[in-house]
Amino acid sequence: MKKLITLIICMFPLLSLAEEVISPNGVLKAKFYVSEGKMTYELFFHEKVIVKPSHLGLEFINWPSMMEDFEMGEVEYSSFDETWKPVWGETSSIRNHYNEMKVTVRQQSTNRHLIIRLRIFNEGLGLRYEFPRQEGLDNVKIKEEHTEFAMTGDHTAYWIPGDYDTDEYEYSISRLSEIRNLEEKARTENATQTAIPAPSTQTSLLMKTDDGLYLNIHEAALVDYSCMHLTLDDKKFVFKSILTPDSKGLKGFIRCPAVSPWRTIMVTDDAREMLASKMILNLNEPCKLEDTSWIHPVKYMGVWWEMMTGAASWGYADFQAIKLGETDYKKLKPAANHAANNNNVKRYIDFASKHGFSQLLVEGWNEGWEDSWQKYDNYSFTKAYPDFNVKELQAYAKAHGMKLMMHHETSASVFNYERQLQDAYRFARDNGYDVVKSGYVGNIFPYGGHHFDQWMNNHYLYCIKEGAKYHLMINGHEAVRPTGLCRTYPNMIGNESARGMEFQATTGCEPKHVCILPFTRLQGGPMDYTPGILEMDVSKVNPNNHAHVKATVCNQLALYVTLYSPLQMAADVPESYERYADAFKFIEDVAIDWDESIYLEAEPAEFITVARKAKGKDDWYIGSVSGQHPHSSDISLSFLDKGRNYLATIYCDAKDADYRNNPASYNIYQKKVNSKTRLKLHTVESGGYAISIKPIE
């Protein structure tokens, strides 16, 4: 690791001239100044305005606001250049290179100080508020944060509607000026949702300007603060931060000294650079876990899709009122289709172990699913159903070289979960589990706050920190969208926090979806998207379910490469994989941890092609997904070792493939390749290709 820090301090003159900080490559420039008493910043790309003069400020419940009446104080400049090694990731090392400007501003009427810290990277800007310890700013109750992002025009946005409780929406693509009218339609049904009035969007928000620049607004290092959304002045095209309120409408509590999360703006003229960016990770603190030897990527199957499709049930018995600790499950009549039973789980273990998976997720293993929604004490996290023998099944898995993966659905009765958390984690550890998938479906109960408020954010992080004590990797579903915290806590092995594959069992995900996620949701960290559904006709799993998965088989294969995650599921049922055994080979084969990643092609909503080199190996994998249109891919394999021969196994949509009617039309073939090879491949709408490339010894 190399590390370089330089520091220059200058006392700013009384004249409010703009201070500037420029990216290491000189392309980006941020200005900060006080204008008519207001903190203001701007952002330029090649001297072209990207963010117009935008104000910063905060309102408090218990103190005078810090919106106006500022004057510039001390300004410090520094540079930072360090390369660090993630525990897992897209690349084996990450360069963290930025220039920094730390500005102290003073509110004249109150004599209070605030620090605005700006870090400028080659691909974007991060800025945050820092609250020094001082008179008149202790124990701050935040009424609202007013951070502006003033756009230069009516950009095209790839957005989901603002919501305090869910991000499981389809993306809409529209001009900023069109969001207002489209938002109601975009707000599809969810088990929990609290709309932020239109026009509003969530972050990470991707935009494209008419002159071909790609912009992204997000936040990094969301710790002990409420999650930021964006409201839009759609006349002036100015976004403004709006924080998630708690049950009483308060937007945050901070104790000084404190810092806000980073507010980030990425700018690039090459969409591939946004995908390759590690800026969000870099804005997070280095790893805080001393021992990370127990953290590892996981490829897993699950007793899951049969429940998602409605073929089987999570509950042991039919729906009824259950009293945990009092209801004797052995006296209940079992439902005919409880999936998490010993025989079925063993059947999955037999299959998954044969195909090289290391873990098997089992949902619906624990008491309480008969009566799960919005209760004080809805689930036990330590009591298995009568037909699920934890010790027997873990032993069976172990004998097959596998582990079971723990599942904790809380249905957002988070206090019931916290009450059991230590016991639940101890139970998991003592029984050989090392990954916990948690879920927060439904309204936060009985708290009445929101999934993305400060208390809940603290809860998710609490689970991650406590989980680390038990050597558990945590994969939170319905938790707040990630903001790069996995750098600091790499046992945060996954998150959902977007519309995932599960929707394909019912209302679906549009073809463009997986061609947007890497620009948005994945900026903050990996997603447990759970790809790998190869049987698109859902009625093959549940005859009563006539949903159709909107993807081709090769699109699904490609996701293992295009949607980076150290936690990758093969989500389909064994029968489907037996049916498409040739395609399934790729899922068996593909790596899940990487030394290198090269984004070869990218256009939001249209296509993403990426090549990745397997960690500690010479094998490469390429994935390419197409979105709302077919795509003709033309890629060079120049990243391969010069003069070395490789065998490529190519899984590609056939010409007549059609995600609607003919999703399983694909070709699989092998080809010798080297660094001079160019590959031209054609993918259909919502299609894709996947390639494994291995040296020929």
Add this chain to the structure above:
Amino acid sequence: MKKLITLIICMFPLLSLAEEVISPNGVLKAKFYVSEGKMTYELFFHEKVIVKPSHLGLEFINWPSMMEDFEMGEVEYSSFDETWKPVWGETSSIRNHYNEMKVTVRQQSTNRHLIIRLRIFNEGLGLRYEFPRQEGLDNVKIKEEHTEFAMTGDHTAYWIPGDYDTDEYEYSISRLSEIRNLEEKARTENATQTAIPAPSTQTSLLMKTDDGLYLNIHEAALVDYSCMHLTLDDKKFVFKSILTPDSKGLKGFIRCPAVSPWRTIMVTDDAREMLASKMILNLNEPCKLEDTSWIHPVKYMGVWWEMMTGAASWGYADFQAIKLGETDYKKLKPAANHAANNNNVKRYIDFASKHGFSQLLVEGWNEGWEDSWQKYDNYSFTKAYPDFNVKELQAYAKAHGMKLMMHHETSASVFNYERQLQDAYRFARDNGYDVVKSGYVGNIFPYGGHHFDQWMNNHYLYCIKEGAKYHLMINGHEAVRPTGLCRTYPNMIGNESARGMEFQATTGCEPKHVCILPFTRLQGGPMDYTPGILEMDVSKVNPNNHAHVKATVCNQLALYVTLYSPLQMAADVPESYERYADAFKFIEDVAIDWDESIYLEAEPAEFITVARKAKGKDDWYIGSVSGQHPHSSDISLSFLDKGRNYLATIYCDAKDADYRNNPASYNIYQKKVNSKTRLKLHTVESGGYAISIKPIE
């Protein structure tokens, strides 16, 4: 123990005639019938109407209401007579004797059933709703319970205003028709309060009729349900139940089968009978703790009054923003007056041990008081301040035959408390504590619910149950008012749940207060009132505090007998006890657990005189308090063993005693007494007398 149960079942004819159940002594009679489809009950005392026809019913959020359209179904009658022994109490055994009527009603339009169970004791009626498991009534969300209590006239009530968060109010005495106009004035300031619109009152509500009957409305066995308050139709004098909402306004969640708490109405023409009643205890379940050998009454002193008066501080340092786990207290500048320091605690131990106390409460011993209100993580319950050495002080206490008493102020950040609860209880147990005083000052944070809602009620009970696992007795302050649960969980050793002595350090408690509490608050269980302030001039403790305690010295002494509690504090500072060493003798001497209790005189707000026989001894103690007027007491000691001689030590207001100007004017003298003795004693307003009576060997 004797136990007698008889059971008669009768199928009720279709005609809706009233079914009746009569108290064992024949004095009380309850009727139940369906009138125009509505469940209706009445209560009679010596055939005189006490509760006029009153309807029962419930509204739900997620099901059709159960208010109307009922028909009578099966009616079962039974009798019960059992005598049980409490772990601690006013008497060594308690008779539970009642007749019961269990009525099944059917809602015709929905074909759902409800059971109304009525238990009639000699002194009152308990009735509750029972929800059988059935179609159309699973996982019930309660919108409101509509239980009526139709009074026969404009009775005199001894009331505090309805509130979802606090019961720390002075009592008002007025006609029912006057409550509306008095309520605003009665609603004095508190750290947390949520008014129920006037006219409303809390339970237990004491009333007196114009013909001299004493009535009380309360509830028993409040488990997994929200606390009931009363709204009043002050034209018709009909009270109606109003349940405490959660953060979202929901009033309760029940899973069938389930039961409501008992709704109770006590009636007697002798105020002493109400004080002696064990009906609320009897309506609770028998003890659920298998081993109760570790539960014992406690007489204690506390490092407390000096903070209450403002002379000393809870916090180690001055107020500032603290980050638990990050703030290094050793680096903070200590406040000059932090009370919970090693030297001061040792000074208290020296004094308390010399005077026979078994425990010393120490508040402000733990990290977080500098920054305590309404935070996510406000207190640590396992980290002591630098100047408070837990192990050293417990050892010091032990060497002096004492223990320290644990204190957990949560400032209602209840989730922070729950997160630490197991560690906190383990810490307490491992360090030799066996009593935990907990506190919930302020608004429930960040939950936003109320102190008396179902989730919070479940929390308090959770603490009691978990505490039992660690052999900890729990004394919850600002928790929901007790409803007799200490029978079931006798480690629930105390509660505040009313305006306590602490108010005498500021705004005071009116003279009548302690002459009402035993009729109301104490019906549900003992109160940690913390009596024993002998220095009424608060400026003697804190020169800057000019409050004056509204009581005479003998009033304070008498409270140890009149306010029954197995947990009795001597709340004043050692200096005060040294100043009034002769009076303090009574506090040293008085017992805290009893074989027998005889209420000799009683009139609400005016006077209460009670004699109690010390557990396992032949010693008797008498306490008499007077309220808003002087009282001339004329009592017979006929309860003493016949033919046995005793020495009585009498502590009584002197003639010129005056709680305002001359509170410490008292006489202490001794007198030989026997079972034929009559004692005539005079007490002043807010005065009293206390007597110890011991056999002359």
